[in-house]
Amino acid sequence: MIRAFAFISLIWASTALAQTSPGEAAVNAAQRIEDASIQLQNASSARDRVTALTETVKAYEEGLIALREGLRRAAVRQEALELELNAKSDEIAQLLGVLQSMGRAPSPVLLLHPTGPTGTARSGMILADVTPALQDEVVALRAQLEEVAFLRDLQNNAADTLTKGLNGAQSARAALSAAISDRTDLPQRFTEDDIQTALLIASAETLDAFASGLNDTIGTELDISSPDALSKRGELPLPVQGRVLRGFNEEDLAGISRPGLLIAARPRVIVTTPVAATLRFRGPLLDYGNVVILEPAADVLFIYAGLAEVFGNVGEILPAGSPIGMMGGDSPLVDEILTEMQNGAGLTATETLYLEVREGQAPVDPALWFAIE
Structure with missing residues (x-):
């Protein structure tokens, strides 16, 4: 013994x-x-x-x-x-x-x-x-x-x-x-036409229709070259720490499918752009909550939906790793965390970020751009 x-x-x-x-x-x-x-x-x-x-x-x-x-x-x-x-x-x-x-x-x-x-x-x-x-x-x-x-x-x-x-x-x-509100040093590709943006928001009934009409919201184009992330296609990290709940065109429990990824994330976690990109839109849109649309290359759009806060000015070129927003929810209290730990529970990802990639006028599988585990 x-x-x-x-x-x-x-x-x-x-x-x-x-x-x-x-x-x-x-x-x-x-x-x-x-x-x-x-x-x-x-x-x-x-x-x-x-x-x-x-x-x-x-x-x-x-x-x-x-x-x-x-x-x-x-x-x-x-x-x-x-x-x-x-x-x-x-x-x-x-x-x-x-x-x-x-x-x-x-x-x-x-x-x-x-x-x-x-x-x-x-x-x-x-x-x-x-x-x-x-x-x-x-x-x-x-x-x-x-x-x-x-x-x-x-x-x-x-x-x-x-x-x-x-x-x-x-x-x-x-x-x-x-600090983001005070930032003035980012290059800007164009100025936004606020009236055309408001009209597009009011008239677009789908995300597809809104994305197709984004060019009409450009006011004055400036002499700044646009980013080109084509060489990094397929290698980009996800914009938020989390795990993929549903893949491209995968149906949910109600039988509804969307041409993007649904990513589970923790409350108040930061969302960043994985590559340099032009900020084309930010704000509430349809039933998607706050939306951020980035253009990392010509005729390519990254659409992020479901954020609680969004950062940046339309027309700016954001460097890779720049914050574009934060997820919603409430940070857990200390007592709640300790109770979870005592019960052996893991981390809770209660928020969801929707990620869609569009090339030309059609959505494509985000796995073509992002390294999804």
């Missing part, structure tokens, strides 16, 4: 070395949030505040994701360790009894055997074999108890770290919105 327990402990130790432990993952995530707070302080003096703040928002988002996952794994690991220790309570009691007996008895007495020198020699050999196994079991038991204490302490302090991360992310988003 003792050797089996020691063997299991050695297997667990080798597995723990092969991958980051839940506790280490949570600690590393907390450090990422601390680094993001430093980035936020430095962003005010950065030459390009929008870029610096965009990276800061992403750093907070990634840190919070990693922290929530680390805490979830820590809660699961702690429960598993406590169940394992409870199941071995009798064995642990026997081990402690043996160790106490060995500790009280003088060494010569432990080696003496009533059958004489031969028995004494055999008892010495047995004790020499048993002692390392007992020592290994004690070391493994101590490691498990220390890990349980560490995980408990980690979760007890998690509320402060989560509060700091959530507040920092909110401050970074607000600063980013202000």
